[in-house]
Amino acid sequence: MMAFASNSLLCRLALKQTGIDAASFTFVRILSGAVALWLIMKMRRATWKIEGSWSSAVALFIYAAAFSFAYLNLSAGTGALLLFGAVQATMILWGFHKGERLDAIQIVGLIVAVTGLVVLIFPGLTAPPFVGSILMVGAGVAWGIYSIRGQAGRDPIAGTAGNFLRAVPFTAAVSLILLSRARLDHAGIFYAVVSGAITSGLGYVIWYSVLPGLKAASAASVQLSVPVLAAAGGILLLGEPLTLRYLLASVAILGGIALVVLEKNRAP
Numbered sequence: 001m002m003a004f005a006s007n008s009l010l011c012r013l014a015l016k017q018t019g020i021d022a023a024s025f026t027f028v029r030i031l032s033g034a035v036a037l038w039l040i041m042k043m044r045r046a047t048w049k050i051e052g053s054w055s056s057a058v059a060l061f062i063y064a065a066a067f068s069f070a071y072l073n074l075s076a077g078t079g080a081l082l083l084f085g086a087v088q089a090t091m092i093l094w095g096f097h098k099g100e101r102l103d104a105i106q107i108v109g110l111i112v113a114v115t116g117l118v119v120l121i122f123p124g125l126t127a128p129p130f131v132g133s134i135l136m137v138g139a140g141v142a143w144g145i146y147s148i149r150g151q152a153g154r155d156p157i158a159g160t161a162g163n164f165l166r167a168v169p170f171t172a173a174v175s176l177i178l179l180s181r182a183r184l185d186h187a188g189i190f191y192a193v194v195s196g197a198i199t200s201g202l203g204y205v206i207w208y209s210v211l212p213g214l215k216a217a218s219a220a221s222v223q224l225s226v227p228v229l230a231a232a233g234g235i236l237l238l239g240e241p242l243t244l245r246y247l248l249a250s251v252a253i254l255g256g257i258a259l260v261v262l263e264k265n266r267a268p
Contacts, residue, residue, distance in 0.1 A: 051162045
C-alpha cells in the first residue's frame with residue numbers, strides 16, 4: 001500500500017514540478033517496470049516463459065495512461081481517493097457478481113461510499129476538475145479489473161513482467177501520437193523510472209503474490225489506507241491543501257467501503 005501511495009506522489013510530483021509530459025511519464029514508467037522485471041526474471045532462471053495476458057496488459061495500460069493524465073489536474077490525495085474508491089467498488093461488485101451477497105449493512109455502506117464519490121466530483125467551488133476525476137475513476141475501474149485477473153495468476157513475477165512487456169507498445173503508441181507535446185527532463189525521467197521499476201514493478205509483484213489468497217472484498221479492504229497515505233504525503237511533500245470537501249468525501253467513501261468489508265468479514 002505504501003508503494004501504491006508512492007505512485008500517486010511520484011506522478012503528481014513529476015507532472016507538477018518537472019517538465020515531463022503525461023504520455024512520456026507513462027511510457028517511461030511502464031518501460032522501466034518491464035526492464036526491471038525482466039532483469040529479475042533473468043537472475044531467477046536461465047529461461048523465461050512469458051506469462052500474463054493481453055487483456056491484463058490492456059487493463060494495465062488503461063490504468064497507467066488514465067492515471068497520468070488525470071494527475072495533470074488532481075492533487076495526490078484526491079486522485080488516490082477517486083482511484084481506490086473506484087477500485088474497491090469494482091472489486092466488490094465483481095464479488096457480488098460471483099455470488100458474494102451483501103446484507104443490509106453492506107448495502108448501506110456501498111450507497112454511502114458511492115454518494116461520497118459523487119459528492120467529491122460533483123461540480124462546485126472546491127470540486128476537483130471533472131475531466132481529471134472521470135479519468136481517475138476510469139483508471140480505478142481498470143486497476144480493479146487488473147487486480148481481479150491477478151487472483152488467478154500462478155507466478156506473480158512472470159505474470160507481472162509479461163503484462164508490463166505487453167503494455168509497452170500501447171504506451172509507446174500514445175507517446176508517438178502526442179509526440180508534438182513531448183517534454184522530457186532528467187528529474188521527470190527519474191521519478192518515472194522509480195515509479196515504474198520500484199513502486200509499480202516490484203509493488204505489483206507483491207500485490208499479485210498475495211491476491212490469490214484474498215477474496216475480492218478483502219483485496220479491496222487492504223487498499224483503504226492508500227488515499228490517506230497519499231493525502232498525507234501530498235500535504236507534507238507537495239504543499240497540497242487539505243479541504244473540508246475532501247475530508248467529508250474521504251469519511252463517506254472509506255467509511256462506506258469499510259462497512260461493506262468489515263461486515264462481510266464478521267459474517268460466518
